[in-house]
Amino acid sequence: MTRRGVLAAIVLVGLAVTGVAAQRGGGIPPTGTIKKVTDNLYVIPGAGSNTTVFVTANGLVLVDTKLANNGEAILKQIRTVSDRPVSTIINTHTHPDHNGSNDYFKTGGAKVEIVTHENTGKWVAANPKANPAMTPDRTFADRMTLGTGRDRIDLYYFGAGHTNGDAFVVFPALRAMCVGDLMAWNMAPLIDPPTGGSVIALPDTLEKAVKGIQNVDLVIEGHGNVNSWEGFRAYAAFNRELLTVAKAALSRGQTPEQALEELVKNPRLAVFLTEQLLPELEYGGTPRSRALINLNVAFQELKGEPVTTNFGPPRGGGRGAPARGGGPAPAPPATPPPAK
Numbered sequence: 001m002t003r004r005g006v007l008a009a010i011v012l013v014g015l016a017v018t019g020v021a022a023q024r025g026g027g028i029p030p031t032g033t034i035k036k037v038t039d040n041l042y043v044i045p046g047a048g049s050n051t052t053v054f055v056t057a058n059g060l061v062l063v064d065t066k067l068a069n070n071g072e073a074i075l076k077q078i079r080t081v082s083d084r085p086v087s088t089i090i091n092t093h094t095h096p097d098h099n100g101s102n103d104y105f106k107t108g109g110a111k112v113e114i115v116t117h118e119n120t121g122k123w124v125a126a127n128p129k130a131n132p133a134m135t136p137d138r139t140f141a142d143r144m145t146l147g148t149g150r151d152r153i154d155l156y157y158f159g160a161g162h163t164n165g166d167a168f169v170v171f172p173a174l175r176a177m178c179v180g181d182l183m184a185w186n187m188a189p190l191i192d193p194p195t196g197g198s199v200i201a202l203p204d205t206l207e208k209a210v211k212g213i214q215n216v217d218l219v220i221e222g223h224g225n226v227n228s229w230e231g232f233r234a235y236a237a238f239n240r241e242l243l244t245v246a247k248a249a250l251s252r253g254q255t256p257e258q259a260l261e262e263l264v265k266n267p268r269l270a271v272f273l274t275e276q277l278l279p280e281l282e283y284g285g286t287p288r289s290r291a292l293i294n295l296n297v298a299f300q301e302l303k304g305e306p307v308t309t310n311f312g313p314p315r316g317g318g319r320g321a322p323a324r325g326g327g328p329a330p331a332p333p334a335t336p337p338p339a340k
């Protein structure tokens, strides 16, 4: 991985939210209203990632901080439910729509500990434009526990997926977890190869999480939804099936579009392959068009080619052209790449 590649990815992700939203004429949804997930656990949508707020005896733990310049809006929402100081920020991965407002909470020398997976720490360090407040104070490799009793947080890493630094953040006493952009909007996730993301690795990672994490009922996605454990299991199975179908289609000399037709035949996968644009989705594409993107990425990864299709379909006609009759085409190449 070149430094240029890393930078390009980070810049693209940062620009994309603004660009896509501007093209759609609405601007990015602003920081939204805080919602209670369960006791002591809240989520604030909008302006990039979900921000999860966990109220502990020693202060507030935030999971992800949205795009830059949203700190004040986040704190305003927090203050409607708690007066405690922010003590810890966990960033699920390196993208600037998840750690962009870390700096607001560290201003004035505030003692706020930033925690990430070790690979996320490396990506932040590799980016000279990263804000110093994105730099983790503590990192973990496979597993780490913060706090005790009702305040306990278990961090897990199971391998690459969206990037290669995606943390699972589990609140055992609340039977809840955050999964970052390994799962967002309950659809095929963006894969970011410049930071180690992989469609081939993704199902292994999700299946390890399904096996390795116990006693969770509520799953807070990186953007959009609060899902259920059953929803998470079904999503892991969908990502496995997408890869299995891609392998089979490739071995038969078929195209990603033909692989999509195969996927669509499976009624259990219908929820992940709908053709409606979701409300408040910050970036273009329907669930079905994003599944086609990941089938294209799978083909490239399986062939050992550089991944060039993760932000949209290949340019030009022929085998790589958008599906006909299989659903609306993904966002055109002129659209800035989707970001999560």
Ligand SMILES: [Zn+2]
Pocket: 093, 095, 098, 162, 181, 339, 340
């Ligand atoms: Zn991301």
